[in-house]
Amino acid sequence: MESVIHFIQENIQMVYIVILMIFLGIEIIGRVPSVLHTPLMSGANAIHGVVIIGAIIVMGKAESGNYVALVLGFLAVVLGTLNVVGGFVVTDRMLEMFKKKK
């Protein structure tokens, strides 16, 4: 218990950011109509592709001899890009369906 409280205090700002983001995440989509569930899911899917930043950092920091980091980092960047690019493109395609034609 004590160590948990200590951990919270040490990372107090992070804890705040997490709590506030949780509230925001919930507030923001609270009123979404059901037709938009799929595009919203898809858009959110693209957003968590932000994990690619981590992959880029791993890749960029890898020393030339460290094959584990180089190979896995390379793979991670490819997969992360897939998530981001594919996610946004497919969401856009879906949403195209919902707009008024002509």
Added chain:
Amino acid sequence: MESVIHFIQENIQMVYIVILMIFLGIEIIGRVPSVLHTPLMSGANAIHGVVIIGAIIVMGKAESGNYVALVLGFLAVVLGTLNVVGGFVVTDRMLEMFKKKK
């Protein structure tokens, strides 16, 4: 410009908290019906009474010879308490009006 960016980076977590709170503040009350405008204003008024924490700190840190801090601090705590206590009590009284009778 440079110093602004520097300031932001140094207080990055604070900046995040501020931005997220702004979003939250706006999201949260976006759908309030007009009858509740007055109690909501009054409730928010009580919440900013949290400034009393600062007054308590000022008061509690004041050394016994420092009359400026003691007197102003004392005054600040009194006023802050007025804001908090009065604010919540008056809000409660208002809201009592809105509940179904019997």
Added chain:
Amino acid sequence: MGPSILSVCYIVASVTFILGLKMLSNPATARRGNLIAAAGMIIAILGTIFLYEDDGKRLGNYPWIFSAIIIGSIIGTMVAKKVKMTAMPELVSFFNGMGGACAALISIVEFDYLYRAHREVSSSFSDVVASGHYLAIIAGTIIGSVSFAGSIIAWGKLSGKFKDYSFKGQHLFNNLILILILVSAVYAYFSNTQFVNIPFFITVALALLYGVFFVLPIGGADMPVVISLLNSFTGVAAACGGFLYNNKAMLTGGILVGAAGTLLTILMCRAMNRSLVNVLIGSFGGTKAGGDEKAIEGNVKEISLSDAAMLMAYAKKVMIVPGYGLAVAQAQHTCHELEKSLDEKGVEVKYAIHPVAGRMPGHMNVLLAEADVSYEKLLEMDEANEEFKTTDVVLVLGANDVVNPAAKNDPSSPIYGMPILEVELAKNVIVNKRSMKPGYAGIENQLFYQPKTSMLFGDAKKVLQELLTELKNI
């Protein structure tokens, strides 16, 4: 251990503020929301008193702290409990002013510490104080002072202590003060540490002045909007304190109120079909100046007291539309009497409540609740507009703008687009007011000229009393 627990206390407080405010914006949970926020506040306060540590040193001066809190609590509770329902907005304004003053005082004390620490040596204040630190102090001082002075003026105006006051070029004057404040605040930062207190306190004085002149010219009816705006100012001032002490509860609570208060101000204006700028500059839609009022054709028909009483007594359903005039005349109790008397005669009586009837949001709810009118009898606008179709008599008591059909038919009207109570749907409309003068928006009302409508001139309270006697004689 103490400071760690205190951090958790502050997190809890921040969360209760968010939750509380969220619940406050929904009628079903509003009261609980208020209590939750209050609970969080208590946790934050007690936590600060007992757990706060600065460089390992606890807070002292407990007797002072507790006596101040006790004094504040007693006065606050008493005032809040005693005040008349209709005087609540001015009370909110008063409490808001207290918060603003509190924020300003804190910053002043912190400034005083800095000043004392450095006044011995002669150097630029900017060399010894970090810009972020100074910014938090000076912003807290200025915003707190403006909020304090403005709120006190708003309070005075609403409780009839001060009158509207404006002079030509006041806007220019206000903007000038604002610029002077900024200049002297910056000047103070670059002053010599030995004399920095002079420009600092000039800044404080200017800020107080600005608060006064900012609120003075604004019409009394617009005070709720102004109070809401000052409320969000105080929120920002509290947040400055949060920066100063690196205190998350103050920071989050302050910013939350600052953001929500700003939005609420805008929503209030929107509910009255006005813009914020418009309220602050203080003219309604500019139509009055234009003078393009349409001549309204048609005659006004009066009705006698006895005829009005008769009409209502033999109706099946009567709907009362209360407005600002009812509040002015303090006729809510007499109105409730009338309702009971009709009820005894087997007439179904209800009230149609427009959201912005009166001079503050929820004014009518509060007013009628004070007179013990049962909550079930109050219909909201949409419900009421449904029920008018089956209503025999609508009695409009001192309301005007909220039943003005121009909001629906006349695109050139300043209130065009505002939802209204469509009383013309009923069979008969009786309108009570003292004259043919317009209401808040300053515009003519076509309703009074319609064949369905009959006017019953006179002070609302007097007319209602006379109606009551007539009814008893039937």
Added chain:
Amino acid sequence: MGPSILSVCYIVASVTFILGLKMLSNPATARRGNLIAAAGMIIAILGTIFLYEDDGKRLGNYPWIFSAIIIGSIIGTMVAKKVKMTAMPELVSFFNGMGGACAALISIVEFDYLYRAHREVSSSFSDVVASGHYLAIIAGTIIGSVSFAGSIIAWGKLSGKFKDYSFKGQHLFNNLILILILVSAVYAYFSNTQFVNIPFFITVALALLYGVFFVLPIGGADMPVVISLLNSFTGVAAACGGFLYNNKAMLTGGILVGAAGTLLTILMCRAMNRSLVNVLIGSFGGTKAGGDEKAIEGNVKEISLSDAAMLMAYAKKVMIVPGYGLAVAQAQHTCHELEKSLDEKGVEVKYAIHPVAGRMPGHMNVLLAEADVSYEKLLEMDEANEEFKTTDVVLVLGANDVVNPAAKNDPSSPIYGMPILEVELAKNVIVNKRSMKPGYAGIENQLFYQPKTSMLFGDAKKVLQELLTELKNI
């Protein structure tokens, strides 16, 4: 200067994510919201590549980074552009799996660094690695792996590569794996630095296994819900990465998606009148087991193809209610043909779209858009329920639950309370399906037994083609 600007880039990215998600939840702004979030993402990515510094050292390996990004972009764009509209949910699942794998890989590499740095000396891993750091790594690994494996299974199921697979006691088995994961994760932390890699990789393997067995037993129709849940898992995994690198963009983006995704999952379930637990355990309301289906009285009336064609040809207004069956039969194009043919005959034809018709939210919109049906012809549920009153013929094409009146009348029904398309308001109802078998919810439908209703049995595509030929002959 670089890192400061990078912080600002990340703030901008976080704000665009919040705004983007907010705009995505409103039909009018959704598309713009998606683009805004994408713009923020690009800023964050470019900022990281060019401005990131660790102990004053910039990132290297640019050729690797750019080639990886280019490869990913090309494949991602191509796949996303080529895929058929109806295959979109599985594609989302696939991309989600990629994100999960990315999060897991990052954490694995970071673990590998720690392992290499300390494997020479023999001590407890917990002595050389802070608990917060390890927590971020192991949580990212586990959650990312579960999300990866689960998403791939969901993708495979939706695209028909895997079948549902479940065995008795699978729930127990799953919970067991879950416990094992936790145990081995904790065990790894307290292992000797020399062998810590063994329990760590066992944890990874178990997490992958859990992902597989978590999704395998869940019915194909419930996959959208599961994908949404895994989506929020990946969000949390990304947030772990944010902790690891103290990176605010990853943290905020990840948590935002984690929270919003969880709520979205719950909303999806609610739209189908089910609870999340219910979906994951995989039985509908438990009624099927109870077997208390009411015997439905009344006869089923069939209609011939020519009569049906005649009825529609001479109607003034026809409303088509598409459902899952239409999607299965891939009859959307033929349906559009029928609509045009009726249109030529002067019949007004519209589509009534139920929000959960089909097997994923928005399924029908996507399906009909693919067949180039004009958006104006699609009515949402509320509009449609208004229009049924003036409709002559409703043609129900492979829909069942969404037109089941039990949702309105029968409180014991598992779908009771779900809003439905009230087709009985129209003059005639023609229902096309292959048999009297129930739909997704597994319950009888009283609608088919009503005097207004006539059945037109057969595969939707075939029936529509035959109707078309009949129509041409009239």
